[in-house]
Amino acid sequence: MxxxxxxxxxxxxxxxxxxxxxxxxxxxxxxxxxxxxxxxxxxxxxxxxxxxxxxxxxxxxxxxxxxxxxxxxxxxxxxxxxxxxxxxxxxxxxxxxxxxxxxxxxxxxxxxxxxxxxxxxxxxxxxxxxxxxxxxxxxxxxxxxxxxxxxxxxxxxxxxxxxxxxxxxxxxxxxxxxxxxxVVPMAPRRTLVLGAGGQLGAALRGAFAGNGAVEFAGRDDLDLADPAAFARRDWSAYTAVVNAAAHTAVDAAETPEGRRTAWAANVAGVSRLARACLEHGITLVHVSSDYVFDGDGVDENGGIGGNGGDTGHGEDEPPSPLGVYGQTKAAGDAVVSVLPRHYVVRTSWVVGSGANFVRTMAALADRGAEPRVVEDQTGRLTFADTLAAGIAHLLDSGAPYGTYNITNDGGALSWADVAREVFAARGRPRSAVRGVSTREYDDGVAAAADRASAGANSATGDGAGAGGTRRAPRPARSLLRLEKIKAAGFDPPDQLDELRRYLEAGEG
Structure with missing residues (x-):
């Protein structure tokens, strides 16, 4: 020796x-x-x-x-x-x-x-x-x-x-x-994707296509809010978990029942998931949201095509959520951040398969409508394919663990800006989209809900519960800084280029 x-x-x-x-x-x-x-x-x-x-x-x-x-x-x-x-x-x-x-x-x-x-x-x-x-x-x-x-x-x-x-x-x-x-070779540990039935889940299926070591689970396979679902699964079989599952009914989360449901899935469920990952040495990728911020104090210069990539919310900014959904996402982020092997991926304004804002605007444009759209909330679109590719890059490249913002690139847009881009792509005049303030829009939604509720109460003879569910507060400025994910080797494509591709492919 x-x-x-x-x-x-x-x-x-x-x-x-x-x-x-x-x-x-x-x-x-x-x-x-x-x-x-x-x-x-x-x-x-x-x-x-x-x-x-x-x-x-x-x-x-x-x-x-x-x-x-x-x-x-x-x-x-x-x-x-x-x-x-x-x-x-x-x-x-x-x-x-x-x-x-x-x-x-x-x-x-x-x-x-x-x-x-x-x-x-x-x-x-x-x-x-x-x-x-x-x-x-x-x-x-x-x-x-x-x-x-x-x-x-x-x-x-x-x-x-x-x-x-x-x-x-x-x-x-x-x-x-x-x-x-x-000898039958030992199969590799797998990557488990939760929330496989959603917009991001569908995009992750594309990003991991052909990879037999990736397993997809929808809510029926593993419900984050169900403690028994965790006990039934052999966590030692996995090397990474991508959590694309969440309670995302932002407005419903403001109701008493919705608040309990949001906390059960987005905090209690994420805590159980984090514990399983800690006990088995699993890397956890947890998808989060711009709703963890209130949107105050953020410089979003540039507008359409402007230099929005150097401004906005950074990964180290303390959370300041306005509503219940944002509070639950911020709490889930805090739980995940204590894991030795974690990626918290914050994103905004996701567009993928299924119902989404772009599809709604395209349908309105095709019908000849002239919608009222909020123009004092600004941010950046994230196409689900881009987000899925960014997540795959973090796992494949072995990037340093921590929090990353992933959206498409480009300057800050308002929802009205996005709607006008969709209308223009459909051959409709941009002026067909009327920009309104968040307050004007919320007042209109509340008035419509009150009218619907009053009509229902009159028909049933029930005078209780007048008024419908009010909209949750939204961050006024949602732009997320992208320097960190770019430094990790992933360069997201421009949001307007992806918007045109999305519409041309008939997805909108």
């Missing part, structure tokens, strides 16, 4: 994710001491922060004891407490490196990080050898049923055991494991 090595982490070429760790061992006449696992130092050198939850020790009385080859559904960090071993690792994961082999001799001054699905085996080279390992999931009989095994004597792997296997100590079970040609 070599004393006083420099702590170092070295990646292993044949098997992605496998790493050898040289450990400083300090010794004198009394014996020796080492820091077997030192999270901050080792993570800084490139080892993953894999969150071990169980520590195991294998004691082997005689040289030649040989164990393996076992590929487990978790990561592990292996080291030697006493003696020496010859270690062998075979990639048994699905993919192009399946069957690749790496071998090394280990003593207390060297350890190995073994990723999930890489087969692990060792042979003791000295009597009284103790082999230790940390794992990031708890062993159980159910977990063992998901192991993948390879025969120690497999001719394809051709592991050069220092002590021939016919003279080694093996278990009958290890002797009976299959040859490489008969």
């Amino acid at each position: 070599e004393f006083s090595r420099e702590l170092a982490v070295t990646a292993v070429g044949p098997i992605p994710g496998l790493a050898v760790v040289d450990l400083p061992v300090h010794g004198d006449g009394r014996g020796w001491f080492k820091e077997n696992w030192q999270r901050s130092k080792m993570v800084a050198l490139g080892l993953p922060d894999f969150g071990p939850v169980q520590n195991n020790v294998s004691f082997n009385g005689a040289a030649g004891t040989t164990r393996g080859i076992h590929a487990e559904p978790w990561d592990k960090y292996v080291s030697v407490a006493a003696g020496r071993i010859f270690g062998a690792w075979v990639d048994l994961r699905e993919g192009p490196t399946f069957g690749n082999v790496f071998t090394a001799e280990l003593d207390p001054s060297r350890a190995v990080f073994v990723p999930r699905g890489v087969g692990n085996a060792f042979q003791t080279l000295e009597d009284a050898t103790a082999y230790t390992y940390l794992v990031n999931d708890h062993w159980s009989a159910d977990a063992q049923a998901r192991y993948t095994y390879l025969n120690l004597a497999d001719a394809t792997a051709a592991i050069p055991w220092p002590i021939p296997l016919e003279r080694a100590e093996l278990s009958d079970r290890d002797r009976g494991h299959p040859a490489l040609a008969d």
Whole structure:
């Protein structure tokens, strides 16, 4: 054993994710001491922060004891407490490196990080050898049923055991494991997309098309507001979760029933999801909203085609929500932000499949209508395909964890500006869209609701409950700054270009 090595982490070429760790061992006449696992130092050198939850020790009385080859559904960090071993690792994961082999001799001054699905085996080279390992999931009989095994004597792997296997100590079970040609590779952990039935969910299906490692779940598959739904799911199967599910009925959230529903889904449900992700080392992508801001104090110079990308709400701005929906989204953001592996993705004015503002304006234009549209709320459109591509980029690129704004690019628009662009694309005059203030619009909605409610009460003889649901407060300025997502390598297309593409494709 070599004393006083420099702590170092070295990646292993044949098997992605496998790493050898040289450990400083300090010794004198009394014996020796080492820091077997030192999270901050080792993570800084490139080892993953894999969150071990169980520590195991294998004691082997005689040289030649040989164990393996076992590929487990978790990561592990292996080291030697006493003696020496010859270690062998075979990639048994699905993919192009399946069957690749790496071998090394280990003593207390060297350890190995073994990723999930890489087969692990060792042979003791000295009597009284103790082999230790940390794992990031708890062993159980159910977990063992998901192991993948390879025969120690497999001719394809051709592991050069220092002590021939016919003279080694093996278990009958290890002797009976299959040859490489008969091994079913361990499938990768999957990405789970929640809210698959919505506008963003449909776009995420397109962004991940052809990727068999992505699973989609609608509300019927996993309802965030249902605690039992979480207990029924095997969270160890996932490496990332994209939460595109939420209670988004902004106006209904202002009612007593709607308030409870919004908090149940957007806060309590997100808290349960965050806990599952924390316990299983899952990366959580959580989609949030411009509604976490009140829109005050934001410079949105530029107008149509202006330089809106350098102004607006930044990722570090403290939340200041106006209504219940915004409050629940801000609370959900705060919960997710404490996870070690998280992306909070804030967006605004989403346009995708199904009912949305652009489709409504296109239909009005086609009918020859002259709508009243709010012109004192400004922001930027986000096409669902752009948002989905940005989310996929964060996951695929391994961008630093944290909060990101993702919208389409371009200057600040009002809702009336957007409506006029749609009318012009439909061959209607821009002047057909009448701009009104938020207050004027809300007063009109309230008056219409009051008339409808009064008519219903008159017809039923019920004089209670006059007046309908009032509209929730909206942020006056919703522009989100895009410098951070651009610095991460994703450059969103211009909103007006995407609007034309959307309309030309017949989606509007």
